Amino acid sequence: MSPRMIIRRLGGSLLVLWLVSILTFLLVQLIPGDPAEVIAGENATVAEVARIRTELGLDKPVLEQYFNWFTGVLHGDLGHSLSTNRSVVSTIAEAAPATLVITTMALLVAVVIGVSAGVAAGLTQGSWVDRAVSTLATLGIAMPSFWLAMVLVSLFALTNPWLPATGYVDIREGFGVWLSHVVLPATALGLATAAELARHTRGCVADVLTRPYVRTARARGASGAWLVRKHILRNSAIPVVTVLGLQAGRLFGGVIVVEAVFGISGLGSLAINSVLQRNYPMIQGYVLLSAVIVVLINLIVDLAYGWINPKVRTA
């Protein structure tokens, strides 16, 4: 990618993030009725409502409110949790590691299973491997991750007590313990994406196989493994990376429910509790963070194109 394109792409991302900040800010403004009264709850006294109104700056003009809030965001200040009064940023920072680890591991599960199954199916079109992969992928796409999580818990934690059914343990407490807590949630979350990737990779490999350059390479006597590595994988990578970028955002949403199944106190549980408690500063922080993560991933995906496929660099 030319520097000019990179700058344009960066500008686009920043614009989207700025628009997200406006929508996020509007979350509180859009609450039907008086936001301060709704947030304070039904049994709140007049004084409490007034306190919340001043604390969130709801007594000021909207534009001034947005300006103050946005300046805070730019300085890394997202306000305070209404339930614990702790800073939103530090609460999120505490909950984030578990979520990020599980999402990343799920992505790993998805890539390893999805791409290998897809390549295998694409290279052996019409075989039983191909049919099995297609059937499993169709099923996997229709399966909600939290149900898969429950089935996995039922099979591998309750019926056969091999793995822990709930909780998350930091990696500093030992790699084995950490891994045993991560395997089930990451698999439950990653399999649907693996199914999507397998379907997609199969299509790409099948498509590349019909290209003249593959036929030429074969005619020149290229071996199977060399052909797969040099021509097929490389040329199938771009659409696959695109899907991966789209799926990363989906994983970040799906992890909310998977965390609930495994009783992991990560960002998802934080988000659910914040919605139930109408803890708006927390919700705003969470929504902003999600947008930043998704926009960043998409940016990385776009930049990765240039690295994978030299043809895009000049485009």
Place this chain on the structure above:
Amino acid sequence: MTTATRRSRPLNVISVIVRRPASAVAVGFVLLLVFLAVAGPLVSPHDPEVQDLGNRFAGLSSTHLLGTDEFGRDVTSRIIQAARIAVTAPLISVGVALLIGLPLGLWAGLRRGVVDAVAGRLADTILSLPALVGALAIVAVLGPGLVNAMLAVGIIFAPGLFRVVRGATLAVAEETFVESAVAIGSSTRRTLWVHILPNIAAPLLVQVTILMGVALLAEASLSFIGLGVQPPDASWGSMLKAAYTNQFDSPFSVVPSGVAMVLTVLAFNTIGDSIRDAVGLRRRT
């Protein structure tokens, strides 16, 4: 995302779908679901609300085909009762998404201009959030409950639908028959309604069918985390939540509602894929 390559008559589409065994079964399944949603109380083997606390977590038997739940209620009857929500909840979401995405997409595709620029940017912004995160944020504003949750899901679906409609409209708007219709003075409303809408129906239908399945999954997810259906109402998602709480006592209880859900989503996806193939659209990639 998808481009129309060949136009076909509705009758052809239907015959292709019904001739394929997989999609014929899927259509049959959805029809069964609609029947259960309408006539559930008439065919239900037991009253889904009646508790029998002496008979909790009963296994599979001829009286209770799928056993009983934590209050001794018949699981089969509850699955049938929840079919109503499995049909209505996706309809709410997809309806909302259509209501927002269709007119905006048509207008943006034909007239471009300010509507296209503003709606396009807004769509990008909403699509930059993971769907469930966006739905959660909207539920935070509207408050929990089935209707609010499905409204939220519909709002989150709207940008995707907008893009599909806009893309398809852009392609059709370049066709000669549209250009000549505009040239002889056909109003925008008439052009959209008579010339463009019938020609973008295929990609729209595919998208709508697939969204039905996604909406059902979203309903289940939101009900599972307590933001969707509220007790005593039951959906497959909220039944799964109860089953999850009692998983130690009865590991089997996660199976019936989960399987019902997977089969339904599978049916919607199969129908969507068949329509896509029948009308010669490129496969979802």
